[in-house]
Amino acid sequence: MLADFQASEIVGERASIALGITGGIAAYKAAELVRLLVGAGHTVYPIMTKWAAEFVAPLTFQTLSGQPVRMATAGFGRDGDIEHISLIRRCELLLVAPLTANTMAKMAQGLADNFLTSTYLAHRGQTMVCPAMNTAMLEHPATRRNMAQLEADGVHVVLGDSGDLACGEVGAGRMAEPAAILDQVRWVLAPKLPFLEGKRVLVSAGPTQEDVDPVRFLTNRSSGKMGVAVAAAFRDAGAEVELVHGPVQVAVPARIKTRRVRSAADMADVVLSRQPDVDIIVMAAAVADFRPRPSKEKLKKAKFDGALHLDRTQDILATLGQRKPDGQCLVGFAAETGSVLENAARKIRDKNLDFIFANDVAAAGLGFAGDRNRLIALNRHGVQHDLGTRDKAALARELVAYVVHELQHELQSN
Numbered sequence: 001m002l003a004d005f006q007a008s009e010i011v012g013e014r015a016s017i018a019l020g021i022t023g024g025i026a027a028y029k030a031a032e033l034v035r036l037l038v039g040a041g042h043t044v045y046p047i048m049t050k051w052a053a054e055f056v057a058p059l060t061f062q063t064l065s066g067q068p069v070r071m072a073t074a075g076f077g078r079d080g081d082i083e084h085i086s087l088i089r090r091c092e093l094l095l096v097a098p099l100t101a102n103t104m105a106k107m108a109q110g111l112a113d114n115f116l117t118s119t120y121l122a123h124r125g126q127t128m129v130c131p132a133m134n135t136a137m138l139e140h141p142a143t144r145r146n147m148a149q150l151e152a153d154g155v156h157v158v159l160g161d162s163g164d165l166a167c168g169e170v171g172a173g174r175m176a177e178p179a180a181i182l183d184q185v186r187w188v189l190a191p192k193l194p195f196l197e198g199k200r201v202l203v204s205a206g207p208t209q210e211d212v213d214p215v216r217f218l219t220n221r222s223s224g225k226m227g228v229a230v231a232a233a234f235r236d237a238g239a240e241v242e243l244v245h246g247p248v249q250v251a252v253p254a255r256i257k258t259r260r261v262r263s264a265a266d267m268a269d270v271v272l273s274r275q276p277d278v279d280i281i282v283m284a285a286a287v288a289d290f291r292p293r294p295s296k297e298k299l300k301k302a303k304f305d306g307a308l309h310l311d312r313t314q315d316i317l318a319t320l321g322q323r324k325p326d327g328q329c330l331v332g333f334a335a336e337t338g339s340v341l342e343n344a345a346r347k348i349r350d351k352n353l354d355f356i357f358a359n360d361v362a363a364a365g366l367g368f369a370g371d372r373n374r375l376i377a378l379n380r381h382g383v384q385h386d387l388g389t390r391d392k393a394a395l396a397r398e399l400v401a402y403v404v405h406e407l408q409h410e411l412q413s414n
C-alpha cells in the first residue's frame with residue numbers, strides 16, 4: 001500500500017561547493033561550470049590559484065557565483081577565523097576544475113602552500129578533481145603516480161574525453177565537459193539508499209530504428225531523456241546500473257555500463273540475455289511494435305508502390321514478465337495517448353509487471369521530446385500514486401524513491 005509514501009526530498013541539490021580553479025587554459029571552462037552549478041541550486045565558493053588568475057579574471061567567478069573569490073594564501077577571515085578552515089567546514093564538496101599537474105602533485109604530497117591546497121588538507125568530506133593538461137604531462141609517470149595517490153586517498157578523479165588540446169596536440173588531457181562534471185557532482189552528492197547497495201538495475205531507454213532499406217528506417221519520437229534520467233537516478237542512489245539504449249538524444253551519464261542498440265530485435269537480445277543477472281528491470285525504451293521486412297536494395301521511387309508490410313516485433317516486456325525469476329522486480333512504462341490508466345492497469349496484469357508508470361504523451365509540452373513529464377505510478381494491487389509533473393531528472397528520483405519504498409514495504413510485510 002502507498003498511503004505512507006511521501007514525495008522524496010530533491011536529493012543532492014542545494015549543496016555548498018568549494019570550487020578550486022588552477023592555472024591551465026581550461027580555466028575558462030570553469031566559468032561555464034560555475035553557471036551550471038549555480039543553476040542547479042548549489043552555492044559555489046571559488047578559490048583560485050595565482051596562476052589561474054593569469055588565465056581568467058577573478059571578477060568572472062565572483063560575478064557568476066555571487067561570492068568573493070579566495071586567492072591569497074590561507075589566512076584570517078574578517079571575524080578572526082581561519083578562513084580556509086571555516087570555508088571548507090561549510091562545504092559538502094571540494095571540486096577542483098581544472099586541476100593542473102602542479103596542484104595535483106601538491107595535493108598528492110600533502111603540501112599546503114596556498115589557499116586551495118590548504119583547503120584540501122583541511123577538508124574531511126568528498127573531493128572531486130578534473131585534471132586538464134597536455135597529453136605528455138598527463139602520461140608522465142610522475143603525474144600518473146600522483147593521480148593514483150589521489151585516488152588511493154579517496155579523491156574522485158574525473159577525466160575528459162580525448163580530443164583537440166590547446167597545445168595543438170590531439171589526445172587525452174582535456175578537462176571533462178562542464179555538463180559531464182555536473183552529472184558526476186550529482187552522483188557524489190546524492191545520498192545512497194542502503195536498500196540499493198549491491199543491487200543490479202537494468203534500464204532501457206530511447207527509441208529503436210527498424211530498417212526499411214539500407215538508407216531508411218522507421219522510428220518514433222522518444223528522445224531517451226526519461227530512461228537515461230532513471231538510469232542516472234538509480235546510479236545516484238547507489239545501485240549498479242546497466243543501460244541498454246537506442247539512438248538517444250541526450251548524453252549518457254558516467255559510471256553506468258552502457259550498451260547501444262538500434263533495432264527492437266537487438267534490444268530484445270541484450271535485455272533478455274541480461275535478465276537473469278539483475279534485480280530490477282525498468283523498461284523505459286520506446287521499442288517499435290512493428291518492423292518492415294527490410295529490402296536489401298534501396299527502394300526506388302519509380303518502382304515502389306507505397307505499401308510497406310509490417311510484422312510484429314517481439315514484446316520484450318511481456319517476455320521478461322513470462323521469464324521473471326522469483327524476487328526480480330519488473331517495471332514498465334505506458335506511454336499512451338488516451339485511456340492512460342485503464343491501459344496501464346491492463347498492461348500490468350497481462351505482462352506480469354510489478355509497477356507501471358503511466359504518462360499521457362499527447363499532453364501538451366509533456367512526454368516524449370520535452371524536459372518535463374507527468375507520471376502516475378500503479379502497483380500490482382491497482383493502487384495509484386501521482387508522482388506529479390516535473391522535470392524528468394526530478395521525476396526519475398521520485399520513481400526510484402517510490403520503487404524502493406514499495407519493495408521495502410513488501411519485504412517487511414512478507
Ligand SMILES: Cc1cc2nc3c(=O)[nH]c(=O)nc-3n(C[C@H](O)[C@H](O)[C@H](O)COP(=O)(O)O)c2cc1C
Nearest residue numbers: 022023024025049051052100101102103132133134
Ligand atoms: C599558456 C599556459 C598554459 C598552461 N596550461 C596548463 C595546463 O593545461 N595544465 C597544466 O597542468 N599546466 C598548465 N600550464 C602550467 C601551469 O600554469 C603551471 O604549472 C603553474 O605553476 C600552475 O600553477 P597552479 O597549479 O598553482 O595553478 C600552463 C602554462 C602556460 C603558460
